[in-house]
Amino acid sequence: xxxxxxxxxxxxxxxxxxxxxxxxxxxxxxxxxxxxxxxxxxxxxxxxxxxxxxxxxxxxxxxxxxxxxxxxxxxxxxxxxxxxxxxxxxxxxxxxxxxxxxxxxxxxxxxxxxxxxxxxxxxxxxxxxxxxxxxxxxxxxxxxxxxxxxxxxxxxxxxxxxxxxxxxxxxxxxxxxxxxxxxxxxxxxxxxxxxxxxxxxxxxxxxxxxxxxxxxxxxxxxxxxxxxxxxxxxxxxxxxxxxxxxxxxxxxxxxxxxxxxxxxxxxxxxxxxxxxxxxxxxxxxxxxxxxxxxxxxxxxxxxxxxxxxxxxxxxxxxxxxxxxxxxxxxxxxxxxxxxxxxxxxxxxxxxxxxxxxxxxxxxxxxxxxxxxxxxxxxxxxxxxxxxxxxxxxxxxxxxxxxxxxxxxxxxxxxxxxxxxxxxxxxxxxxxxxxx
Numbered sequence: 032x033x034x035x036x037x038x039x040x041x042x043x044x045x046x047x048x049x050x051x052x053x054x055x056x057x058x059x060x061x062x063x064x065x066x067x068x069x070x071x072x073x074x075x076x077x078x079x080x081x082x083x084x085x086x087x088x089x090x091x092x093x094x095x096x097x098x099x100x101x102x103x104x105x106x107x108x109x110x111x112x113x114x115x116x117x118x119x120x121x122x123x124x125x126x127x128x129x130x131x132x133x134x135x136x137x138x139x140x141x142x143x144x145x146x147x148x149x150x151x152x153x154x155x156x157x158x159x160x161x162x163x164x165x166x167x168x169x170x171x172x173x174x175x176x177x178x179x180x181x182x183x184x185x186x187x188x189x190x191x192x193x194x195x196x197x198x199x200x201x202x203x204x205x206x207x208x209x210x211x212x213x214x215x216x217x218x219x220x221x222x223x224x225x226x227x228x229x230x231x232x233x234x235x236x237x238x239x240x241x242x243x244x245x246x247x248x249x250x251x252x253x254x255x256x257x258x259x260x261x262x263x264x265x266x267x268x269x270x271x272x273x274x275x276x277x278x279x280x281x282x283x284x285x286x287x288x289x290x291x292x293x294x295x296x297x298x299x300x301x302x303x304x305x306x307x308x309x310x311x312x313x314x315x316x317x318x319x320x321x322x323x324x325x326x327x328x329x330x331x332x333x334x335x336x337x338x339x340x341x342x343x344x345x346x347x348x349x350x351x352x353x354x355x356x357x358x359x360x361x362x363x364x365x366x367x368x369x370x371x372x373x374x375x376x377x378x379x380x381x382x383x384x385x386x387x388x389x390x391x392x393x394x395x396x397x398x399x400x401x402x403x404x405x406x407x408x409x410x411x412x413x414x415x416x417x418x419x420x421x422x423x424x425x426x427x428x429x430x431x432x433x434x435x436x437x438x439x440x441x442x443x444x445x446x447x448x449x450x451x452x453x454x455x456x457x458x459x460x461x462x463x464x465x466x
Contacts, residue, residue, distance in 0.1 A: 036180040042112060043171040045090070045178065049126035051109075053134045054093075054101040060140035062107045067150040069277070070111065071166075078169050080286050085169075089177035096183060105176070106131075112170060114148045118155060119167040205276050206232075206239050209319075212276075216283060216316035224320050231327050237335040242327055243279075244271040247309065249413070250368050251278060253427040254310050258410035269406035281313030309375045310431070329375060334367050339379060343387040347457050352391070359398060359460070361409045366394035368413075372430055373439070381436040388453040389443050393426055396448045399459045423447055 045051070070087075077085040090105025102109060113128035124132075136144065155163045210228060217224070231239040248271035252259035260267040261274060284292060284299055295314060298305055305311075305318055307325035314322075333339040341349055352363055369390050374382065397418050398404055412418045416425040424444055433439035445451075451459075 034182060036178075038178050038180070039175050040178050041172050042087075042174045042176065043125065045176060046109065046113065046116075046125040046127040046131075046171075048100060049130065050098055050100045051092075051127035051130050052095075052099050052101055053106055053110075053131060054095075054103075059137055060107065060110050060143050062111050062143060062147060064146055064150040065274070066107075067111060067147050068154065070108075071151075071154045074166055074170060074174070077173075078165060080283065083173065085174050087174050087176055089179065091179045091181065093181045094183050100180075103181070108176075110144065111147060112174075114144060115151045115170065116167065118148060118151045119163055204240060205271055205273050206243050208273065208276055209279050212280060213315055213319040216319075224317070227324055228320065231323070234331075237327075237331050239323075239327070242323070242330060245364060246330055246368055246371065247271075247326055248275060248278065249364075249410075250309055250372055250427065253368075253410075253413040253425075254372070254431050256414050256425065256428060258407075258414040260407060260410050267407050267410075269410050279313055279319070281315045281319065283315045284318075309372060330367075330371060333371065333374060333379065339374070339382065340370065340387055343382060343384045344391065344453070345457075347461075348388075348391060348453055351395075351457060351460065358403075359395065361404045361406070362395045362398050365409060365413060366391055369394060369426055369430070372427060373436070376430060376433075377436045377439075386436065386440055389440060389445075390426075391453045392445070392448050392451055392456055393424065393443065395456045395460070396451065399449075399451070399456055 074085065087108060088105070090109065091103040093101040093103050095101050109128075110131050113124075113131045116124055116128050117132060132144075155166075228239070231242070249259055249269070258269075259275075260269055261272070282289075282292065284296055288296065291312060292314075295305055295312075295318075305314070305321065307322050309326055309329070311322065313319060338349075338353055340352060344352070351357070351359060352366055354360075354363070357363060370382075370387070373386065373390070397408060397412055400419065401408070408418070412423055413427060414425065416423050424442075424447055426443065429442045430439050433442060
């Protein structure tokens with residue numbers, strides 16, 4: 032082989048190559064159980080949709096010599112698929128898959144491999160042997176990868192290509208992955224769809240990253256009683272990452288008929304636009320982009336251009352919640368998100384001073400009782416109804432089950448908020464600032 036070759040190959044074409052190897056310089060195998068689950072259900076969904084070809088990324092191969100083809104990029108997917116094939120048909124394992132599973136691995140790789148094999152076993156135990164065979168056939172013959180093959184003297188170029196794809200190039204944001212996912216569900220995307228999305232991405236005052244990270248991700252998690260926190264090496268973080276993109280993957284109406292979707296099915300049949308809502312079921316394709324446009328404009332118009340609250344709060348309270356760089360930023364986010372959820376549910380015309388002030392009290396109360404508010408504090412207060420090991424209120428959930436604006440306001444238990452008024456909260460915050 033003397034030149035770079037680009038091709039699209041099925042998994043069986045890749046893994047049947049008996050010269051396939053994991054080079055010593057490769058990083059450890061580190062896919063987790065969640066990656067296996069995602070692949071399992073993605074493939075089953077593709078099968079349900081009768082997809083003839085399902086792309087699962089790209090791999091880079093280096094033809095080291097006549098007996099060795101090193102995997103420069105793609106080992107995580109190929110080892111994971113080989114683990115499935117070992118479970119499903121170990122007596123008929125392709126030579127390349129056998130090579131990958133019999134390679135020498137360090138302890139961390141062995142641990143992940145064992146856990147992921149167990150995950151395949153558990154997942155396949157939930158379905159019939161016939162369904163496992165269907166998945167195996169689809170994975171081998173219908174899952175395709177873009178293959179870049181480098182000649183023996185091209186190792187440097189192979190590393191450079193790997194580096195540009197994984198490190199030096201701008202990392203894909205979670206919303207970039209969602210854009211690609213939902214565009215696949217649209218036969219002919221309109222120019223307006225792409226232009227609007229890019230307009231939101233590039234807005235300097237309020238962009239798409241903020242919409243997902245600061246608002247939609249948090250609200251949809253908190254309404255369901257989930258904090259949205261994820262573990263890091265040191266502590267927790269409240270951030271919309273690739274780990275959570277499934278929150279915004281939905282269903283295709285053409286391929287799913289469930290009771291909760293009947294309204295949307297009827298509207299689609301009669302070519303009537305869907306009623307958008309922040310917490311609505313995610314529907315793939317055009318409906319998703321309509322949902323994002325609706326959500327973006329809700330926040331942009333009411334909180335980032337002309338703040339809707341200015342007509343309902345005193346100048347003193349406005350100064351606190353409209354501050355762009357404030358030590359109360361987490362409380363401002365809590366206030367904004369609950370207020371936006373209220374507007375989404377009942378309409379902006381349902382807002383009044385009482386509602387705004389009570390939401391203000393609930394959102395800023397923790398700051399009067401603590402010197403600092405962290406993401407963990409914020410998330411647990413919003414989703415779990417706990418603050419400083421004491422009971423508080425899960426107002427996002429209270430709002431979700433309230434039939435009218437008055438019912439929601441009546442549900443706010445001011446006893447749990449020290450029976451403080453909005454003015455009391457503002458005075459406490461101002462006193463702290465003076466100290």
